[in-house]
Amino acid sequence: MVEGPTAKAYAIRICENFRDEVIHDVYVRSRRVFIPINELLGRKFTGADSLGKSILIFFDYIAIRLHLMMFGAIHVYGRDEPLLKPMERVRLMLTGGCRKLVVYNAPIVEIGGLNDIVENLKASLGPDPLSSEWSEDRAIENILKNPNEKIGVLLLNQSTIAGVGNILRNEILFRAGVNPERRISDLSMDEIRKIAYYTKKLSEEFLSLKLQGKGIKELLKVYNRFSGFCMVCGGPIKFSRQEPINRKTFICINCQK
Ligand SMILES: [Zn+2]
Structure with a gap:
């Protein structure tokens, strides 16, 4: 599953590799196309960013939103370069003068007016630790709104904090010394503050490793360390699957209370 930092790394690479392209041709396979697709023709790529786990690509007043989930991928090729994967896997292909941007297997490809796409997305998400609009106070406020929820479950809820996936969830709770089964009402303010602090810190470290082209192994103190x-x-x-989300959960029973 793509987590926030991976989405951000994709957006940064798209900015670098698709700069100055003007769209000559569009191929899209999606039901979520809300404008006549011809409006993209002749438009210049104006930037890309991420919000939570979504990737946004901008052309003047038009935005494309992508969510890659488990199997999606984005490649930028030379205009005449052959694709690395079969055409059946292509959900979006934007051909510019020199390069083409190809999105494979993404479950969500949405094309519409920039304001609509961005505002709808923002309304569904909590603060994003990798956005300039990140607010630790708002993250804490959102956590406190759910006193009966388990912290390990709540952290995956994108309307609380945007971009946290299962890897970050496990590593944040280890750093904060908090057992994922604890209910919010049972956490101290100090513990909640630590969780918000490590959410931003680990998201930034995750992004930095991605941008250096490294794996994220050095970030993983508990995740996937079966019998470590x-x-x-x-x-x-200790490994378990936390209910009701049934996601892989790793804790140190000494360090996480
Ligand atoms: Zn320990």
Whole structure:
């Protein structure tokens, strides 16, 4: 699953690799096209960004929103370069003068007016730790709105904080020393503050590793460390699937109270 930092890294690469392109041809396979597709022709690429796990590509007043989920991918090719994957997998292809941007397998490809796309998305999301509009106070406020929820479940709710996926969720709670089964009403303000702080810090570290083209292995202190030992206390890492979300959950029973 693409998490916020991976979406941001894609957006930054699109900005670098698709700069100055003017659209000559569009191929799209999606039901979520809200403007006549011809309006994209002759328009210049004006930038890309991410918001939560979505990637946004801009052409003047038009925006394209992509959500890659598990299997989506984006490639920029030379205009006449052959595609690396079969055409059946292509959901969007934007051909410019020199390069073409190809989106494979993305479950969401949405094309519409920039304001509509961005405002609808913003309305559904909590603050994004990788956005200039990030607010730790708003993140804390959103967490406190759900006193009966388990913190491990709430962190995946995109309307609380945008961009946190299962890797970040596990690593944030380990850094904050909090067991994912704890209810919000049972957490101290200090613990909630730590969770918000590490959400931003780890998202930034994750992004930085992605941009350096490195794996994120050095970030992972608990995630996917089946039968591993805690780097802090040496105790065993315990694996379970947290209910009701049924997601892979790793904790150090000594360090996470
Ligand atoms: Zn430990």
